[in-house]
Amino acid sequence: MAKHVGERMKRVEDGRFLTGRGTYTDDISKPGQTYAVFVRSPHAHAKIKSVNTEPALAVEGVVAVYTGADMAADGVGGLPCGWQVIGKGGTPMIEPAHPPLATDTVRYVGDAVAVVIAETRNAAKDGAEALEVDYDVQPAVASAVKAMEKGAPQVHDEVPGNVCYDWELGDKEAVDKAIEEAHHVTTFDLVNNRLIPNAIEPRAAIGEYDPAGDNYTLTTTSQNPHVIRLLMCAFVLQIPEHKCRVVAPDVGGGFGSKIFHYAEEAVVTWAAKKAGRPVKWTSDRSEAFLTDAHGRDHVTKAQLAMDKDGKFTALKVATVANMGAYLSTFASSIPTYLYATLLAGQYTTPVIYAEVKAVFTHTTPVDAYRGAGRPEATYVVERIVEIAAREMGMDPAELRRKNFIQPDQFPYETPVALTYDTGNYQASLDRALELSDYANFEKRREESARNGKLRGVGLSCYIEACGIAPSAVAGALGARAGLYEAAEVRFAPTGTVSVFTGSHSHGQGHETTFAQLTADRLGIPVENVDIVHGDTDRIPFGMGTYGSRSLAVGGSAIVKAIDKIIVKGKKIAAHMMEENADDVDFDDGVFSVKGTNKSLTIGEVAFQAYVPHNFPHDELEPGLDESAFYDPNNFTYPAGAYVCEVEVDPDTGECHVDKFTAVDDFGNLINPMIVEGQVHGGIAQGIGQALLEGCVYSDDGQLVTGSYMDYAMPRAEHIPDYNFDFTTTPCTHNPIGAKGCGEAGAIGTPAAVINALTDALRVAGVDNIEMPATPLKIWQALNGAKQAAE
Amino acid sequence: MSHAISMTVNGRSVSATVESRTLLTEFLRDNLRLTGTHVGCDTSQCGACTVHVNGKSVKSCTMLAVQCDGAEVLTIEGLANGEDLHPMQKAFNDHHGLQCGFCTPGMVMSALEVADGNSDPSDEDIAKGLAGNYCRCTGYENIYRAVKAGAKAMGS
Numbered sequence: 001m002a003k004h005v006g007e008r009m010k011r012v013e014d015g016r017f018l019t020g021r022g023t024y025t026d027d028i029s030k031p032g033q034t035y036a037v038f039v040r041s042p043h044a045h046a047k048i049k050s051v052n053t054e055p056a057l058a059v060e061g062v063v064a065v066y067t068g069a070d071m072a073a074d075g076v077g078g079l080p081c082g083w084q085v086i087g088k089g090g091t092p093m094i095e096p097a098h099p100p101l102a103t104d105t106v107r108y109v110g111d112a113v114a115v116v117i118a119e120t121r122n123a124a125k126d127g128a129e130a131l132e133v134d135y136d137v138q139p140a141v142a143s144a145v146k147a148m149e150k151g152a153p154q155v156h157d158e159v160p161g162n163v164c165y166d167w168e169l170g171d172k173e174a175v176d177k178a179i180e181e182a183h184h185v186t187t188f189d190l191v192n193n194r195l196i197p198n199a200i201e202p203r204a205a206i207g208e209y210d211p212a213g214d215n216y217t218l219t220t221t222s223q224n225p226h227v228i229r230l231l232m233c234a235f236v237l238q239i240p241e242h243k244c245r246v247v248a249p250d251v252g253g254g255f256g257s258k259i260f261h262y263a264e265e266a267v268v269t270w271a272a273k274k275a276g277r278p279v280k281w282t283s284d285r286s287e288a289f290l291t292d293a294h295g296r297d298h299v300t301k302a303q304l305a306m307d308k309d310g311k312f313t314a315l316k317v318a319t320v321a322n323m324g325a326y327l328s329t330f331a332s333s334i335p336t337y338l339y340a341t342l343l344a345g346q347y348t349t350p351v352i353y354a355e356v357k358a359v360f361t362h363t364t365p366v367d368a369y370r371g372a373g374r375p376e377a378t379y380v381v382e383r384i385v386e387i388a389a390r391e392m393g394m395d396p397a398e399l400r401r402k403n404f405i406q407p408d409q410f411p412y413e414t415p416v417a418l419t420y421d422t423g424n425y426q427a428s429l430d431r432a433l434e435l436s437d438y439a440n441f442e443k444r445r446e447e448s449a450r451n452g453k454l455r456g457v458g459l460s461c462y463i464e465a466c467g468i469a470p471s472a473v474a475g476a477l478g479a480r481a482g483l484y485e486a487a488e489v490r491f492a493p494t495g496t497v498s499v500f501t502g503s504h505s506h507g508q509g510h511e512t513t514f515a516q517l518t519a520d521r522l523g524i525p526v527e528n529v530d531i532v533h534g535d536t537d538r539i540p541f542g543m544g545t546y547g548s549r550s551l552a553v554g555g556s557a558i559v560k561a562i563d564k565i566i567v568k569g570k571k572i573a574a575h576m577m578e579e580n581a582d583d584v585d586f587d588d589g590v591f592s593v594k595g596t597n598k599s600l601t602i603g604e605v606a607f608q609a610y611v612p613h614n615f616p617h618d619e620l621e622p623g624l625d626e627s628a629f630y631d632p633n634n635f636t637y638p639a640g641a642y643v644c645e646v647e648v649d650p651d652t653g654e655c656h657v658d659k660f661t662a663v664d665d666f667g668n669l670i671n672p673m674i675v676e677g678q679v680h681g682g683i684a685q686g687i688g689q690a691l692l693e694g695c696v697y698s699d700d701g702q703l704v705t706g707s708y709m710d711y712a713m714p715r716a717e718h719i720p721d722y723n724f725d726f727t728t729t730p731c732t733h734n735p736i737g738a739k740g741c742g743e744a745g746a747i748g749t750p751a752a753v754i755n756a757l758t759d760a761l762r763v764a765g766v767d768n769i770e771m772p773a774t775p776l777k778i779w780q781a782l783n784g785a786k787q788a789a790e
Numbered sequence: 791m792s793h794a795i796s797m798t799v800n801g802r803s804v805s806a807t808v809e810s811r812t813l814l815t816e817f818l819r820d821n822l823r824l825t826g827t828h829v830g831c832d833t834s835q836c837g838a839c840t841v842h843v844n845g846k847s848v849k850s851c852t853m854l855a856v857q858c859d860g861a862e863v864l865t866i867e868g869l870a871n872g873e874d875l876h877p878m879q880k881a882f883n884d885h886h887g888l889q890c891g892f893c894t895p896g897m898v899m900s901a902l903e904v905a906d907g908n909s910d911p912s913d914e915d916i917a918k919g920l921a922g923n924y925c926r927c928t929g930y931e932n933i934y935r936a937v938k939a940g941a942k943a944m945g946s
C-alpha cells in the first residue's frame with residue numbers, strides 16, 4: 001500500500017469549501033427557527049436601573065424577550081472559569097459571578113442585558129432597538145495598570161483593588177542575588193499589545209429543545225464541543241449532560257477565540273425551551289469585536305543579568321495582565337502557566353523569577369489567542385536578549401548560541417517548572433542564518449541606505465509548550481479539566497474505516513492528516529478512511545483543538561486505538577488461520593503467520609469480525625471497533641529560529657517586511673504542505689501583531705477599534721518573501737514523534753519583526769518602539785530622535 | 791415596503807418578493823439557500839461575500855437585492871461543471887490556498903476577476919485584486935500561488 005505519511009497530500013475537505021458546500025453554523029436553518037439579537041450595553045460600567053421589554057414585545061414579529069432576571073429566576077448559573085490559579089501565600093484567585101445576561105450591573109461595552117427573539121432577523125433587530133434600558137452610568141477603567149491605582153473604579157465589589165490574583169513562580173531570592181552580582185543587567189519595559197482574534201467566520205449558535213425526549217441540541221462555532229457541553233450543562237443550565245448534544249460543524253477559523261463557553265450559547269439553548277422554538281443567533285462583526293475574547297494585553301518589566309562573557313545568570317519578570325471584566329474560560333491560565341513557564345526560552349538561564357498580577361478592567365474578557373501566553377513570553381525573552389546583545393556589543397546570534405541548551409542536556413529541566421524532552425536549537429539557528437544569508441546582511445543594509453531606506457535584521461529563537469495535555473501536570477497547576485484526547489476507530493464489514501476524534505478541525509485539515517496517519521498504520525487505501533469530528537453524539541468525550549495539540553495528542557489517541565484494532569485483528573486472524581495469535585504479525589494491511597505463507601488482509605479480517613459464524617464467543621468478541629484515550633507524559637516543545645529583515649522608509653515611517661526566514665522543529669511531519677500553511681498563517685498574524693493590530697480603548701472603556709475600519713489586519717499586500725525549512729528532533733514521548741505546529745508563527749514572529757525594526761532605527765537613535773509599530777509611530781520616533789539630536 | 795424582483799443566478803431564473811432593505815447576500819443565503827456566499831463583516835471590508843453581478847465582482851453585502859433586478863448573478867456554487875472544478879477552484883486545492891474555507895468563496899470570486907484577461911498576474915496585480923478580501927488563516931502565501939496557477943490554467 002502506498003505510504004502517505006510525509007506526503008504533501010491535497011486536502012480532502014477542500015472540495016466542499018471550494019464549491020460553497022461547506023456547512024458553517026450560520027448556513028444551517030432549523031424548521032420553525034427564530035432569530036435572536038442581543039441588547040448590549042453601550043457603557044463600560046453602569047448600574048441597570050430598569051429594563052422595559054414592552055416596546056420590544058410590541059414590535060411585529062417579536063416572539064419573546066428575556067432578561068438577566070428571567071434567567072436568574074430559572075436558576076441559571078454563571079459562566080465558569082476552567083482553571084484555578086493560586087496566588088502568593090496560597091491565596092486563590094477571586095472568581096466573580098459572570099451571569100450570561102447581566103442582572104444589575106454591566107461591566108464592559110457589549111455586556112449583554114437582554115435577548116430579543118423574533119420571526120426574522122430584522123424583526124429581532126427592530127425589537128432590540130425598541131427595548132429600553134435605563135442605565136446609571138458609573139466611572140470605568142480600561143487599563144490594567146490604572147485599574148490597580150488607588151481610587152480606581154472597581155469592576156467587582158468582591159475584588160478590592162481589581163486584582164484577581166497576584167502570582168509568582170521561581171526563586172526570587174536567588175534571582176535578586178544574581179542580579180546584584182551580575183556583570184551587566186539589561187532592563188526592558190514593554191507592552192504586549194491587546195489583540196482581537198477575528199476569525200473570519202463570526203460566532204453563531206443555534207439552540208433547540210425537543211420536549212419528546214427532553215433533549216437539547218446546541219449547534220455552535222466551537223473548537224471543542226464536549227467542553228462546551230460539560231461547562232454549559234453542569235455549571236450554567238444544570239441539565240443532565242446526556243440530554244444535551246453539542247455540534248460544532250464546519251468552523252471558519254478559531255485561533256483560540258472559539259474555545260471558550262460564551263454566554264450566547266447558553267442563552268439560545270435555554271431560550272429554545274422557553275420559547276418552544278429553535279433559536280438562532282449569528283454575531284455580526286461589530287458584535288464580534290466587542291464580545292469575542294481578546295488576546296494578550298500585558299505590561300511587563302524585565303531584567304536580564306549576565307556575566308562578562310554574556311552568559312545569562314538570571315531573568316526577572318513582572319507582568320500586569322488585563323483579564324477584562326470577567327474571567328473567560330481559560331483566562332487565568334494564560335498569563336501564568338502558559339506564559340511564565342516559558343521564560344527560560346531556549347537558554348540555560350539558571351534562575352528565573354516571574355510575578356504576575358491579573359487585573360479586572362471594564363473591557364471585553366481576555367483569554368487565549370493563537371499562542372496564548374507563549375507569544376508574550378517569547379516577546380519578553382527574545383527582545384531582551386537582542387537588546388542585551390546590542391548593549392554588550394555582541395552579535396545577537398552569537399549571544400544566543402552561547403546560552404543555548406545543548407543537545408546533550410536533554411531532558412532539560414528549566415527553573416520554571418518544565419522539562420524539555422528534546423531539541424537542537426543550534427541546528428535551527430544555523431540553518432536560518434544560512435537560508436537568510438545573514439552573513440551578507442550588511443551589504444544589503446548599505447544598498448538600502450543608498451536608496452534612502454533604513455534596513456534592519458532581527459532574530460527570534462522561540463520555544464513553546466504544546467500538545468497541551470498531561471492531565472496530571474495540568475491538574476497540579478490548577479486545571480479543572482483533564483487534557484487527554486480520545487479517539488475511536490471503527491471498521492465497517494466491507495473494510496472501510498471511520499475515525500471518530502475528539503480533536504476539532506476549523507481549518508487545520510484533520511480530515512486529510514488524520515486519514516494519512518490512519519491509512520498508513522492500517523495499510524488501507526486513504527480514500528477508505530473517513531474522519532468524524534465535532535458532534536458529541538458521534539465522537540467520544542474529547543477535549544478539542546487548541547494549543548497545537550491535535551496531532552500530538554489527538555493523533556496519538558488514534559494511533560493507540562489503531563494499536564488495539566491490530567491486537568484484536570491478530571486474534572481474529574489467528575482464529576481464521578487456526579494459529580496462535582502470538583505467531584501472527586501485522587504489516588502494511590496484512591496479517592501473516594511467522595514462518596508460513598499463510599496470510600489475510602485486514603479487509604478479510606474486518607469482514608469476518610462482523611460475520612462471526614464460527615467465533616468461539618467465550619474467547620473472541622465479534623466486531624472491529626476500538627477506542628482509546630491518550631494522556632501524554634509531558635508537553636511537546638516545538639522550537640525554531642526566525643530571521644526577519646525589514647526596510648523602513650524614513651519619510652513615511654512605513655516598515656516593510658522584506659524577507660522572512662523560518663526554520664521550525666515540529667518533530668515528525670505527516671503533511672508538510674499543511675504544516676507550511678499553518679506556519680504561513682501564524683507568521684501573518686505575528687506580523688499583524690508587530691506592525692498593524694492594536695486594540696484601543698478610550699480611558700472610559702469605549703472600544704475605539706471596533707471595526708475593520710479601525711483595526712488593521714494583514715492583507716495580501718503585507719506578506720513578505722518567505723524562506724522555510726524544518727529541522728527535526730522527534731518528540732520523545734508520543735508514538736508519532738510530532739510536536740505541533742499551529743501556533744509557532746504567531747509565537748516567534750513579533751519579536752523577530754520588532755528586533756529587525758529597532759535594528760533599522762538604531763542608526764537614527766531610536767532604541768525601542770511599541771507594537772503595533774505603525775508608520776505614524778515609526779515616523780514620530782524618527783523625528784523625535786532627530787529633534788532631540790538637534 | 792416589498793418589491794417583486796427576478797434575476798438569473800448561476801444560470802437559473804429566480805423571482806421573489808423582498809423587503810427594500812434586503813441585501814443581495816441575504817437574498818442569496820436566506821431566500822435561495824445558496825450559503826456558499828459568506829458574511830464576515832458589516833463594513834464591506836472582508837470580501838467573504840464576493841459574487842459576480844453582470845460579470846463584475848461585487849461585495850454582495852453592499853448591494854441591495856432590488857438593485858439586482860434583471861441582473862446575471864454568479865456565485866461560488868455556479869463555478870464547477872458538475873463534479874469538475876473550475877480551474878481556479880482546482881488551483882486553490884492544488885496549492886493549499888484555503889484552510890478553514892470561510893473566506894474561500896469570496897477569495898475565488900475575486901481571483902477570477904484578477905485572472906480575467908490576465909493569465910500571468912504579477913504579485914502586485916494579485917495584491918491589488920485581493921485588497922478587499924481578508925483571509926485570517928493562510929497568510930496569503932498560498933493564495934498568491936493558487937491565483938497564479940489558476941490564471942495560467944484559465945488562459946490556456
Ligand code: FES
Pocket residue numbers: 828829830831832833834835836837838839840849850851852
Ligand atoms: S461581508 Fe464583509 S465585505 Fe461583505
Ligand code: FES
Pocket residue numbers: 200252253507887888889890891892893894924925926927928
Ligand atoms: S481560509 Fe480561513 S479565513 Fe481564509
